[in-house]
Amino acid sequence: MTQATLPDTHPGRGRSWWRRNQIGITPWLFLAPGIAFFALYVIFPIFQSFDVSLHAWDGLGEPRYIGMENYAELAEDPAFYTSLRNNVIWLLLYLLAIPAGLFIALFLNQTVTGIRLYKSLFFFPFVISQVVVGLVFTWFYDPTFGLLNIVLGWVGLGPVNVLGDPAYVTYGIIAAGLWPQTAYCMILYLTGLNAVNPEQIEAGRLDGAKGWRMLWHVVLPQLRPATFIAFVVTIIGALRSFDLISIMTNGGPFGESRVLSFYMFEVALSEYGFRMGYGAAIAVVLFVIMLLFIAYFLWSMYREERDR
Amino acid sequence: MFPTPIEKRSPAGRAAYQALLPVALILWLLPLIAVAVFSIRPDADFSNANYWGWPSSFEGVSNYSKVFLESDMPRYLLNSVLITAPTVLGAVALSAMTGFALGIYRFRSNLWIFFMFVAGNFVPFQILMVPVRDLTLDMGLYNTKTGLVLFHIAFQTGFCTLFMRNFIRALPFELIEAARVEGIAEWRIFWYVVLPLMKPALAALAVLVFTFIWNDYFWAVVLTQGVESQPVTAGITSFNAQYRAAYHLMSAGSIVAALPPVAMFFAMQRHFIAGLTLGAVK
Numbered sequence: 001m002t003q004a005t006l007p008d009t010h011p012g013r014g015r016s017w018w019r020r021n022q023i024g025i026t027p028w029l030f031l032a033p034g035i036a037f038f039a040l041y042v043i044f045p046i047f048q049s050f051d052v053s054l055h056a057w058d059g060l061g062e063p064r065y066i067g068m069e070n071y072a073e074l075a076e077d078p079a080f081y082t083s084l085r086n087n088v089i090w091l092l093l094y095l096l097a098i099p100a101g102l103f104i105a106l107f108l109n110q111t112v113t114g115i116r117l118y119k120s121l122f123f124f125p126f127v128i129s130q131v132v133v134g135l136v137f138t139w140f141y142d143p144t145f146g147l148l149n150i151v152l153g154w155v156g157l158g159p160v161n162v163l164g165d166p167a168y169v170t171y172g173i174i175a176a177g178l179w180p181q182t183a184y185c186m187i188l189y190l191t192g193l194n195a196v197n198p199e200q201i202e203a204g205r206l207d208g209a210k211g212w213r214m215l216w217h218v219v220l221p222q223l224r225p226a227t228f229i230a231f232v233v234t235i236i237g238a239l240r241s242f243d244l245i246s247i248m249t250n251g252g253p254f255g256e257s258r259v260l261s262f263y264m265f266e267v268a269l270s271e272y273g274f275r276m277g278y279g280a281a282i283a284v285v286l287f288v289i290m291l292l293f294i295a296y297f298l299w300s301m302y303r304e305e306r307d308r
Numbered sequence: 309m310f311p312t313p314i315e316k317r318s319p320a321g322r323a324a325y326q327a328l329l330p331v332a333l334i335l336w337l338l339p340l341i342a343v344a345v346f347s348i349r350p351d352a353d354f355s356n357a358n359y360w361g362w363p364s365s366f367e368g369v370s371n372y373s374k375v376f377l378e379s380d381m382p383r384y385l386l387n388s389v390l391i392t393a394p395t396v397l398g399a400v401a402l403s404a405m406t407g408f409a410l411g412i413y414r415f416r417s418n419l420w421i422f423f424m425f426v427a428g429n430f431v432p433f434q435i436l437m438v439p440v441r442d443l444t445l446d447m448g449l450y451n452t453k454t455g456l457v458l459f460h461i462a463f464q465t466g467f468c469t470l471f472m473r474n475f476i477r478a479l480p481f482e483l484i485e486a487a488r489v490e491g492i493a494e495w496r497i498f499w500y501v502v503l504p505l506m507k508p509a510l511a512a513l514a515v516l517v518f519t520f521i522w523n524d525y526f527w528a529v530v531l532t533q534g535v536e537s538q539p540v541t542a543g544i545t546s547f548n549a550q551y552r553a554a555y556h557l558m559s560a561g562s563i564v565a566a567l568p569p570v571a572m573f574f575a576m577q578r579h580f581i582a583g584l585t586l587g588a589v590k
Contacts, residue, residue, distance in 0.1 A: 026494040027409035031421065034406035034465050041462030042428040045439035052438050059442070110314045112326060120577060121333055125340070127573040129523035131541045132566040135548070139346070139555070140339040145359035147342050179339075184584070191585035193310065201310050210312075219310045226588040236430055243525040247545070264434040269441075269530065276438045283434035294430045298423055305419065 046287070053280035059268075063277070070281035079255055080282065083263040086170050087239065087289070090259060093174045094181060094238035098230045101185025102223075106215075108186070109193045119190060126183040134247030137176035138163065163249050166256035173244050173257055181237055185230045192226030193219075228300065235293050239286065260286040347371055347559035354555050371560040379550065380535050381561060384543030388568070391453050391460070391539050392521045396514050398461035399468050403513070404506065406465065407472025408498050412484060422473060429466030433526050436463075444531055451533045459527060464517050471586055475509040476502065512583030515576045519569040540565045 053070055055063035074080050108119050125133065140146050141162040149159045162172035196219060204210075204218040220227070242261045245251060251258045251266060258266070260282055268279025314325050334341065348368035358364065375381050410422050440459055441450070449455030479502070487497045528542040535543065544565050551557040573580050 022494055023413065024415070027413040027415060027418075030405040030409035030498070034402045034425075034469065035421070037402060037458075037462040038425060038428060038465050041440060041443070041459050042431070042436060042466065043424065045436040045443070046431065048439035049435045049437075059438075106311055107332070109309070109311065110325070112314060112322075112329075115329075118329055118333060120574065122336060123573075123581075124337065124570070127519060127569050128340075128566040129525065129541050129569070131523070131525050131544060132562045135544070135558070135562050136339045136343050139559075140342065145357070147338060147360075150360065187581060188585055188588045191581065191588045195589040196310060198309060214310065226585075229585075229588050239432060242433070243541075246525070246529075261432060261434050265437070265526075265530075268438060279434075280438050283432065283437065286432045287435040290430065290432050294427050297430065298427060301423075301426070302419075 049280045049283055049287075052277055053284050055277045057276040059274040059276045066277070070278050073278065074281055074285070079258065079263060080260075082255060083258045083260045083282075084285075086257065086259045087286075089170055090174060090177075090238045090241055091235065093171070094177065094234050095231075097178050097181035097185045097234050098227065100178065100182040101187075101230065102189045104182065104186045105189035105193060109190060119187075123183045123187050125180040126187070128180070130177075130180070130243035131247055133176055133180055134244045137172075137179075137244075138248050141172055163257075164253055166253055169249055169253065169257040173241075173248055176248065177237070177241060177244050181234055184233060188226045188230050189223060192223040196222045232297055236290075239290055239293075260289075343559045343562060346555050347563055349556050351554065351556060354553075367556065371556050372564070374557060375560045375564055379547055379557075379561070380543060381540070381547060381564060383535055384538060384540040384547070385564070385568075387453060387537060387543070388522055388539040388541075391456050392518055394457045395460040395464065395521045396517045398457070399464035399517050400510055400513050402461065402465045403468030403472045404503065404510065405498075406469045407476050408502055410469065410473040411476030411479075412481075412497075412502070422469070425466045425469040429463075429470065437530055441530055450531065451537050453532075453537050456527060456531050456537070456539075459531065460521050460524070464520065468513050468517065471513055471583070472506070472509060474586065475506065479505055508579065508582065511576065512579040512586075515572055515580045516583040518572055519580075522569050 052063070054065060054067060056066050056069075057063035104122060108115065108122060141148055143149060143159050143161040143164070148162070152158070152160065160168065162168045200218055200222070201214070204214050209218060240261060241259055242265065245257055245259060245262045246265075249257045251262055264279045264282040264286065267273075267275050267282060314322055317325075345363075348366050348371065349363045350365050350367040353359070353361075353364055356364075406425070410418055444450050444455040444459070447455070449458070483501055483505075484497055487501050492500075522539070523541060524539070525541040528539050532538045532542065535546070538546075544561060547561050548558050551561070
């Protein structure tokens with residue numbers, strides 16, 4: 001009886017507990033499904049990969065613990081060094097997308113009739129899947145009918161089999177990747193240019209700045225947020241390169257166009273056998289490289305959050 | 309405005325610019341235009357090595373109807389839709405909630421959880437590949453659209469949370485405080501106050517995630533195998549194997565595979581660009 005009367009003497013006790021703690025608990029209820037999914041599919045697998053890399057495993061039977069043997073084998077693997085070298089080339093050359101995107105953005109930052117359509121069409125390559133970009137460029141480079149060799153023929157240069165020549169193949173694939181990436185950087189800079197303060201430009205003009213000096217001293221500093229994002233997405237894009245290589249050359253000729261992300265896939269899931277442990281070791285190396293950049297991005301974001 | 313507006317230049321300069329624009333555009337899109345031209349040529353042009361001359365006949369209709377009627381392409385397109393649509397819904401719903409929690413509430417681990425989502429969004433796919441494939445196999449979802457959808461939702465939640473949280477941070481906080489003073493429950497604030505204001509962010513994210521997932525190739529290859537579950541990006545390679553050296557059909561197939569995100573982009577351009585350039589302007 002006393003128990004039953006309790007709620008009457010303290011009306012709404014249960015509710016007031018909820019009221020008092022509502023603001024503390026609500027965010028966790030909202031976060032729970034997102035965190036659960038993300039942990040299951042993204043966070044835990046990172047650690048599991050580290051673990052797999054210490055085992056010999058064909059993906060079916062029992063994994064056998066072998067310590068650092070996979071890494072020791074990597075250190076002796078010439079294909080690993082080819083992939084690593086190509087990753088560095090990708091990283092460096094992919095950054096060309098940033099100045100190229102800025103250049104096109106400056107070219108298109110006008111207000112003539114139809115300019116909006118032009119901007120959309122210039123952006124177009126980014127929307128198409130990399131698989132189609134890869135096919136399109138494979139045919140573009142084709143030694144018998146590719147447009148590239150027809151144009152080269154006009155200026156008296158012999159036919160080049162870009163994708164069949166170990167010396168050119170990586171550069172050929174990077175050029176294909178730069179096409180959509182430049183479009184992305186262009187759209188970032190077009191948005192940035194839209195927000196450039198016109199008064200500062202006018203002040204710069206009065207001080208006699210124009211052309212390159214204006215760009216370097218007045219415009220580019222205002223474009224810094226756009227440049228930062230262009231840098232982030234370009235680095236990530238360069239290290240993620242997989243689709244184009246898989247479609248255009250499948251790593252060839254003689255494995256010369258492999259990068260770490262492709263080599264890892266090849267080792268773990270293709271006709272060369274299912275070496276999950278060795279593949280995971282390659283993935284760990286790629287992850288560590290990426291981690292340097294991720295740490296830098298997060299540090300920049302953290303500083304910005306703190307300044308708010 | 310920078311560079312100097314073209315209206316302030318000489319008439320000759322203006323005319324030169326107007327003439328240069330289409331030339332630059334054609335050069336920029338040249339590889340794509342080449343494929344579009346291939347896709348309307350007849351088979352005979354390729355056996356006669358008439359690659360770049362005037363087409364001997366225009367076979368656009370027959371080439372494209374072959375792609376739609378005689379190949380597995382429609383099946384792959386349907387698979388892509390059935391993978392993309394649930395992913396968009398799931399990722400946007402989950403991240404609206406996480407973005408709300410991280411954008412509105414102040415608690416100690418807030419920034420750390422936020423950074424976990426951001427960092428996870430940047431990791432190379434390969435570090436996830438072996439465990440995620442294994443997990444999908446264990447759940448009996450290997451080579452199913454569901455398996456692919458579940459992974460995509462989880463991974464896209466990282467990027468979407470970044471986007472949503474920053475968007476919600478920019479909303480006027482007084483609105484939420486006013487609602488709290490009125491004694492409105494927190495989940496009602498989410499549903500009736502914040503969600504209606506998030507419409508532009510929801511639209512932008514929906515278009516972006518649609519494009520990302522439609523264009524995904526890596527996970528399609530890792531988690532699916534056959535025509536019953538593969539999306540069009542993976543299907544196009546089997547399609548090309550089936551029509552080896554039939555360049556007119558492969559070109560038509562590629563264009564069909566590329567078209568849906570392009571259509572989406574042109575229909576929702578403003579949202580699309582707003583989403584992609586988030587943070588490019590202070």
